[in-house]
Amino acid sequence: VSLAWIALAAAATLADCNILESRGAAAAGECYREVALTARRASIQAEALWRAGDVAGANAAFRDAAEADPDDATARARWGRLFLDVHQQADAEALFREALSLDADNVEALLGLAELSLGRFEPGVRGYVARVFERVPDHPEAHLLLARMQLELGEVEPVRSMLERLLEKGVFHGTGILDAYALLAAADALDDKVAGPWVERALERHPGFADVHAVPAHYYVITRRYREAVDRYEKAVAVDPSSWDTHAELGINLLRVNRHDAARRHLERAYHGDPYNALTVNTLRLLDLLDGFATVREPGLLMRAPQSQAPALSPYVRDLADRARAEMASRYGYTPSDPVVVELYEHHDDFAVRTAGLPGLGILGATFGDVVVMDGPAAKGIEEGFDWVSALWHELAHVYTLGATGNRVSRWFSEGVSVMEEWDHGPTRQRSVPLHFLEAMAEDRLLGLAELDEGFLRPRYPQQVAISYIQAGLVCQLIAERFENGLADVLAAYRRGASSVAAVRRGLGVEPDELDTWFREYLDSRFGGIVAELDSFRELLREVHRAAREEDWPAALDAGRRAVSLYPDYVQPDSPYVPLARAAEAAGEEVLLDETLHGYFAGGGRDPWALSKLAERHRGAGRTNAELAVRQALVGTTPLDGALRAGFGDRLAAAGRHAEALAEYQAALSLDPHDKARAHLRLAETYLALDRAEQARRSLLEALEIAPRYGAALDLLLKMNGEH
Amino acid sequence: MAVAPPLGAHMTLIRLVLTILLASIVVAGTHANATTRALVVAGLGGEPQYQSEFQRQATAGARQLKEVASEVSLLLGEQAGRDHLRRAIEGLAERSAAADTLVVMLIGHGSYDDLDYRFNVPGADVTGDELTRWLDAVPASHQLVVAATSASGALQSLLTDGRRTVITATRSGGERNVTVFADYFTASLTDTTADTDKDGYVSAIEAFRFAEAGISAHYGERNQMATEHPTLQGPETTVVLARLEATPAFDAGSGMERRQLETLEADIAALRADKANQPPDAYYAELQRLLLEVALLRRRVGEERAP
Numbered sequence A: 001v002s003l004a005w006i007a008l009a010a011a012a013t014l015a016d017c018n019i020l021e022s023r024g025a026a027a028a029g030e031c032y033r034e035v036a037l038t039a040r041r042a043s044i045q046a047e048a049l050w051r052a053g054d055v056a057g058a059n060a061a062f063r064d065a066a067e068a069d070p071d072d073a074t075a076r077a078r079w080g081r082l083f084l085d086v087h088q089q090a091d092a093e094a095l096f097r098e099a100l101s102l103d104a105d106n107v108e109a110l111l112g113l114a115e116l117s118l119g120r121f122e123p124g125v126r127g128y129v130a131r132v133f134e135r136v137p138d139h140p141e142a143h144l145l146l147a148r149m150q151l152e153l154g155e156v157e158p159v160r161s162m163l164e165r166l167l168e169k170g171v172f173h174g175t176g177i178l179d180a181y182a183l184l185a186a187a188d189a190l191d192d193k194v195a196g197p198w199v200e201r202a203l204e205r206h207p208g209f210a211d212v213h214a215v216p217a218h219y220y221v222i223t224r225r226y227r228e229a230v231d232r233y234e235k236a237v238a239v240d241p242s243s244w245d246t247h248a249e250l251g252i253n254l255l256r257v258n259r260h261d262a263a264r265r266h267l268e269r270a271y272h273g274d275p276y277n278a279l280t281v282n283t284l285r286l287l288d289l290l291d292g293f294a295t296v297r298e299p300g301l302l303m304r305a306p307q308s309q310a311p312a313l314s315p316y317v318r319d320l321a322d323r324a325r326a327e328m329a330s331r332y333g334y335t336p337s338d339p340v341v342v343e344l345y346e347h348h349d350d351f352a353v354r355t356a357g358l359p360g361l362g363i364l365g366a367t368f369g370d371v372v373v374m375d376g377p378a379a380k381g382i383e384e385g386f387d388w389v390s391a392l393w394h395e396l397a398h399v400y401t402l403g404a405t406g407n408r409v410s411r412w413f414s415e416g417v418s419v420m421e422e423w424d425h426g427p428t429r430q431r432s433v434p435l436h437f438l439e440a441m442a443e444d445r446l447l448g449l450a451e452l453d454e455g456f457l458r459p460r461y462p463q464q465v466a467i468s469y470i471q472a473g474l475v476c477q478l479i480a481e482r483f484e485n486g487l488a489d490v491l492a493a494y495r496r497g498a499s500s501v502a503a504v505r506r507g508l509g510v511e512p513d514e515l516d517t518w519f520r521e522y523l524d525s526r527f528g529g530i531v532a533e534l535d536s537f538r539e540l541l542r543e544v545h546r547a548a549r550e551e552d553w554p555a556a557l558d559a560g561r562r563a564v565s566l567y568p569d570y571v572q573p574d575s576p577y578v579p580l581a582r583a584a585e586a587a588g589e590e591v592l593l594d595e596t597l598h599g600y601f602a603g604g605g606r607d608p609w610a611l612s613k614l615a616e617r618h619r620g621a622g623r624t625n626a627e628l629a630v631r632q633a634l635v636g637t638t639p640l641d642g643a644l645r646a647g648f649g650d651r652l653a654a655a656g657r658h659a660e661a662l663a664e665y666q667a668a669l670s671l672d673p674h675d676k677a678r679a680h681l682r683l684a685e686t687y688l689a690l691d692r693a694e695q696a697r698r699s700l701l702e703a704l705e706i707a708p709r710y711g712a713a714l715d716l717l718l719k720m721n722g723e724h
Numbered sequence B: 001m002a003v004a005p006p007l008g009a010h011m012t013l014i015r016l017v018l019t020i021l022l023a024s025i026v027v028a029g030t031h032a033n034a035t036t037r038a039l040v041v042a043g044l045g046g047e048p049q050y051q052s053e054f055q056r057q058a059t060a061g062a063r064q065l066k067e068v069a070s071e072v073s074l075l076l077g078e079q080a081g082r083d084h085l086r087r088a089i090e091g092l093a094e095r096s097a098a099a100d101t102l103v104v105m106l107i108g109h110g111s112y113d114d115l116d117y118r119f120n121v122p123g124a125d126v127t128g129d130e131l132t133r134w135l136d137a138v139p140a141s142h143q144l145v146v147a148a149t150s151a152s153g154a155l156q157s158l159l160t161d162g163r164r165t166v167i168t169a170t171r172s173g174g175e176r177n178v179t180v181f182a183d184y185f186t187a188s189l190t191d192t193t194a195d196t197d198k199d200g201y202v203s204a205i206e207a208f209r210f211a212e213a214g215i216s217a218h219y220g221e222r223n224q225m226a227t228e229h230p231t232l233q234g235p236e237t238t239v240v241l242a243r244l245e246a247t248p249a250f251d252a253g254s255g256m257e258r259r260q261l262e263t264l265e266a267d268i269a270a271l272r273a274d275k276a277n278q279p280p281d282a283y284y285a286e287l288q289r290l291l292l293e294v295a296l297l298r299r300r301v302g303e304e305r306a307p
Helices: A002-022 A027-038 A042-051 A055-068 A073-085 A089-102 A107-119 A125-135 A140-152 A156-169 A175-191 A198-205 A211-222 A226-239 A244-256 A260-273 A278-291 A310-332 A348-356 A388-404 A411-424 A435-442 A449-457 A464-482 A486-495 A500-508 A512-532 A534-549 A553-566 A577-586 A590-602 A608-620 A624-637 A642-654 A658-670 A676-689 A693-706 A711-720 B048-065 B082-095 B128-136 B152-159 B181-188 B204-221 B255-273 B280-305
Strands: A293-298 A301-306 A340-345 A365-368 A371-375 B013-017 B024-029 B036-042 B071-075 B101-108 B110-112 B117-119 B142-149 B164-168 B201-203 B231-233 B240-243
Touching: A002 A027, A002 A042, A002 A175, A027 A042, A042 A055, A042 A073, A055 A073, A073 A089, A073 A107, A089 A107, A107 A125, A107 A140, A125 A140, A140 A156, A140 A175, A140 A211, A156 A175, A175 A198, A175 A211, A198 A211, A211 A226, A211 A244, A226 A244, A244 A260, A244 A278, A260 A278, A278 A293, A278 A348, A293 A310, A301 A310, A310 A340, A310 A388, A310 A486, A310 A658, A340 A348, A340 A388, A348 A371, A365 A388, A371 A388, A388 A411, A388 A486, A388 A624, A411 A449, A411 A464, A411 A486, A411 A500, A435 A464, A435 A512, A435 A534, A449 A464, A449 A500, A449 A512, A464 A486, A464 A512, A486 A500, A500 A512, A512 A534, A534 A553, A534 A577, A553 A577, A553 A590, A577 A590, A577 A608, A590 A608, A608 A624, A624 A642, A642 A658, A642 A676, A658 A676, A676 A693, A676 A711, A693 A711, A693 B280, A711 B280, B036 B048, B036 B082, B048 B071, B048 B101, B048 B181, B048 B240, B071 B082, B082 B128, B110 B152, B117 B128, B117 B152, B128 B142, B128 B152, B142 B152, B142 B181, B152 B164, B152 B231, B164 B204, B181 B204, B201 B204, B204 B240, B255 B280
Parallel strands: A301 A340, A340 A371, B036 B071, B036 B101, B101 B142, B142 B164
Antiparallel strands: A293 A301, A365 A371, B013 B024, B024 B071, B110 B117, B164 B231, B201 B240
């Protein structure tokens, strides 16, 4: 009896502290510390220490609680919530699972897992929440979690009415009321509505409640409205300057709008307050890395890349950015007012930190408004299936669809336009879709338009995100084919705040269901044939690759021919074209070799061996323009190969295209070639061909400065000085 | 910058003994001042693929060396056993003088057990200590050892001294995987891009830099972690390993012309060293003046040589 009384008394005191905290009272911290000193139960001590900000003390107290009562599922689950609070998700998850093994319906553990899933954009939140409601109907935190998830999916109105109803009903207490206000403020922000009374009410209850701005800011971030997010985060840190997580988020989002100095200031403040936040530490390190990047400024473009790569990459970036401005501005009715920023990373994990604050990100490029960040060609190569110029075109398309809609475009539509842009207008055009998409089509696993965003945000099977990209691209291809200005009209509807369903309805004048039906017909007409033969095609692919690997050329020729005729568009990394070309070469089948290489290249294939071979064959046949076009594509996919670029320069120079040759030679020299004297001499010769004598002289002297006995350079020096 | 052999150094072959496989080549030159002697060894391959690869690389290396050295010995197959190798080095020791240069190139598999390096050859392996002892007995005061084997980095601490420069395929004995160093190193001896100072010769330094760049690209292109890191230690070497042109332009010059070139090159080097302290226009004007003199000298040498 006495223990129970003490526990109750302590719990009541903790509740008192909670009330103080929800009011923002300065005494709350003191209250928690007092509870921590006086509580007999370790679990209550832990709660009090946690709220007082003593994470290490709370962790130790939770450990004591777990040891004192090995069957206490709730103490374990709360301990997990502590870990979640300090960004240690794996430990948190282990504790939630442990708690559920003790009590299969433990509310704290279910809430913890729901929170974890929400943060990871995983499905399952609804399931955990439903289990909580089974045990505790109207559980306030479960309602809040559900509201957060619904807001992420853009279900603004249902959230607003649900929260207002629950507030009226008195379901929320203490900080729960504040959290509900913050979500309602977020709903107003997402809807672009005049702000309701929520901010004022929250700050009236708790003047330091930063979340009333930080929560709306979070929803701006996930809907890619970074400038608005920055504005709200700035308000949040003004309300509570000691909210270190908010400083970190503000810093990360300032980077996304290209405000590096301000970003560093807030990240440094966040670090001083909380040195354990991995996002803060990683992003500060990234800023140090960015300080060493080269910055290239061109009209309408600001490019950042590693110093050693910038000169070799900038001509491509400039060319694509110019083309995007010329073409996409009219296609989508938007011209960026500020220069588009393009950052190219040498290491994938640096790009991942730039994008998400943490390494290990699955994507290869991201666009924040008019800031494009992506893996450069050094991070991933064409041999791994990464065509960086095509990826850059994809990201640039996002700049235009985001800009055209004030960042209100849905994820699926923006991705769809970008994928379609890659296929139909980009530097590597193609009509090939991967086999896993065809498989999903055959198994009826494609989503309807109304729910296509779910395929990106909360995938339900491993390849669903990749499949959703392809599906979205095909939908946009269909729209572009069937509706004049259809894509721009849908974007205009998004700009006016329409949901995906409404945007399709208003932009195209058709019901989404009708478009779904057309889409199915479109898929059948384009892929029905290959889908029916998918198993045979897979078998032929296996066979042609096996046969080529084992140099069984007759078998490779047979399987390769049949595979190519079954699905001629297929130029994915495992396409039958490359092994078929190898077999044709080995068997001396010249015509087949030419046809195969040409078909592969024309279809958008970019395997370096196949392109080199095709270029050689064009050269051998005297087809100079065709040869140069192939070499251009080859160099574009592997722009950091100095020898390849110098070789391409030689071929351009031989064809009299000296201005283009000059660009290649400059790129080759910037890549620190082994034979620098030769690289300078090439430049000198090209300048001379372009009648740029002074630059020719300087390059020539730079060659001879390295190699004073260089015969060819000395001959040119005599010639340039009239010493014949 | 590579230092080429003296101007006018005509190296005429007087003797070439070559039997295909399992044989040795000895090439000797008559030039009175040519004092470079070289020994190239292809170790035990273990598998036919490695065996033929090592022999091809060693033969290619020896072929290029014979253009610049007065004597080249090539040990292949059974002739590359421990006793043959010892005797070949002893022979070199007998024929060498202090002013001479010795080049030893070992190609094959090596191993290291945290105590001893072993060069794998038919029969008993050759240990690092044995190699050191044998080479120490050679009086040539300029020595270059190229150990193109796995684990060869273990030789650095054993072999490097004040008169011996050591190039190894790996930076330590711990890098035990098969290496590709020999392929790039021997390729440098016929590749004009390896001759970065364009004097018509490939020096040991140029060959090393070429191999280093090639290996970096080799692993980079394959997205593989490099399992070998070529290392060069010891005194700065001026040894030349290959001649790329039949007769490099300045080699035909007279003694006076040779001295003129050396003076001009010294002036250019001094000018370059002071580059940071000069206005660019003045620097390049003076550089051009000196280089024009070099160009005219080269043309004069060419005209004198013409029939």
